[in-house]
Amino acid sequence: YLLTKEIKLKTRDCYLLVLLTAVCPVTMLVMGFMSEILYFPLVMAFFYVYVLNERKQSYGLAVMCGVLGYLGYVTKEIFLSLIIAMILTEVWGLVTSYTKGLKQAFMMRLRLLTVSVAVYLGLFVLFKMLYFYGLGNSYNQMGLGPVMSWHGIGYLFYALADYAAAMFVCYFVLPPIMTIIGFRYADHV
Secondary structure (H helix, E strand, O other): OHHHHHOOOOHHHHHHHHHHHHOOHHHHHOOOOOHHHHHHHHHHHHHHHHHHHHHHOOHHHHHHHHHHHHHHHHHOHHHHHHHHHHHHHHHHHHHHHHHOOOHHHHHHHHHHHHHHHHHHHHHHHHHHHHOOOOOOOHHHOOOOOOOOOHHHHHHHHHHHHHHHHHHHHHHHHHHHHHHHHHHHHHHHO
16 A cells, blocks of 8 residues: 555545455465465565656665565565666666666665665575574575375475466456556556
């Protein structure tokens, strides 16, 4: 809700997006305490803080971007793609600020990016040395044995059906709704 308010959508469109988010298929299908339950709110919080920081340009918000980035990464490693996207977006902002001769904007973007990345890397190294010391990752500690069992094959079909349903929503339900909201937003900008 806060993110939609930050980008100045109409109240009705905000409520529509909040409703869609509340009935997101993955959240409904997860019946236990899994990382997906933490991941989605962290993604939304990360986007909100990042968008807010673009407007306010605060060191506190830059620190929050780094902290939320690390918490999201610990929750699901795919969060790293959001961190990389943030860095690339900021690098693009640095390039455009530099080419337009906006030295003050360039230096502020550089400082905020440095703070966010330093906080993220600091937390990563700190927890890797203290809390996660000696732990490998799950990708290199598993063979094909569990996957080739009857339960594994059954789960494969369940996962395929789950992803097919999510892809249907992502490609055939959300794009028309987002297009309608985008056209309404474009009329007010």
